[in-house]
Amino acid sequence: MLDKNGIAKRIAKEVKDGYYVNLGIGIPTLVANFVREDISVEFQSENGVLGMGPFPFEGEEDADIINAGKQTITTLPGASFFDSAMSFGMIRGKHVDLTILGAMEVAENGDIANWKIPGKMVKGMGGAMDLVASAENIIVAMMHTNKAGQSKLLKKCSLPLTGVGCVKKIVTNLAVMEVTSDGFKLLERAPGVSVETIVAATEGKLVVEGEVPEMAS
């Protein structure tokens, strides 16, 4: 079974040379720590920066340079700043190659819910609806089940949707899956996790073909 860093590490393998990548808040943010150093990648933050670097050293924080999580950040050589309309132009216009975000629920047809729980305080969707509606390549990083132990991979989302038919791949603490027209296709098992465990934790249709390899570490 993977922890949050393990999920981030596995997703980092999906980040290819030359990619512009948008990382959501939570596990997706950790992905930046595991991207190979021998490839060229730029991270976009929707509040208006491309070429995000690590957090600043203490005493070097700049209130005018933050990421979408409102954290102080730095920029790397080649970075640029832009306004919000241009930022979402990059996203809507499919110039960003990969979007990695968290989710509360994903359905077997690729629907995603990650912004609202009825009856609870709604904080808003931020840029999530724009990202999922336009990105060609969306990977969801999340736990396979919620705190109550219920599957987050469903036939149909029960929560209000963020986007329809948009998720391409899901990496959880238990498995890597691809969204296909037949449902969730199991691609890899997390270390030490059996196919039976994954089947039991998946409410939506799970397609298991032949031997499912264990994730390479």
Next chain:
Amino acid sequence: MIKKTVPNVEDALKGVASGMTFMLGGFGLCGIPENAIAELVKLGIKDITCISNNAGVDDFGLGLLLQQHQIKKMISSYVGENDEFERQMLSGELEVELTPQGTLAEKCRAAQAGFPAFYTPAGYGTEVAEGKETREFDGKMYVLEPAYKADFSFVKAWKGDEAGNLIFKGTARNFNPCMCGAATVTVAEVEELLPAGSLDPNEIHVPGIFVQRIFQGTHYEKRIEQRTVRQKA
């Protein structure tokens, strides 16, 4: 040169009144028009509709207007980090319209650029699209979103000149340029107000034509919402 300078925030906000709709720049607390917000608190006008990506925190940014119950409606994409906001929203005192962030930015830009509305894929198939016109282009579905209409835009820039030209710093740019010229009156406050000719025309982010009033801001706190640092190895 057409001069846009006004001597202070009091003159800059002349004409604001209860019941108006305002656009306010900023992302979180980054790049917010601190001086204009403080003056709105002082003026005590009520029943304001605010178009702003976020709603500040309890004791800073738009949170200051919320404390005084001056806001009737918030149009935002994300409104966490504010307990008073939550209380007013749950009690029904405050009306909230949640809008996808890119749509919010574009609704401002559309108002600036003279588009009555535009189609966006964001929110299609979700509750955001309920009751809105949808249309298919090349096999993909889009939602029609109208431009905003506002009485005043309050933006904050790093440097500006007497002609109203603006330059922003870092991610404090965010929604500010999109809101310039998107309301009847655009008020820009700047950290450094310079004589015309001081800024390189090649480096202007927003031309002065989109700005009606510009003033030298004072006492910028520039509060950091999430101070994150790493240790030196």
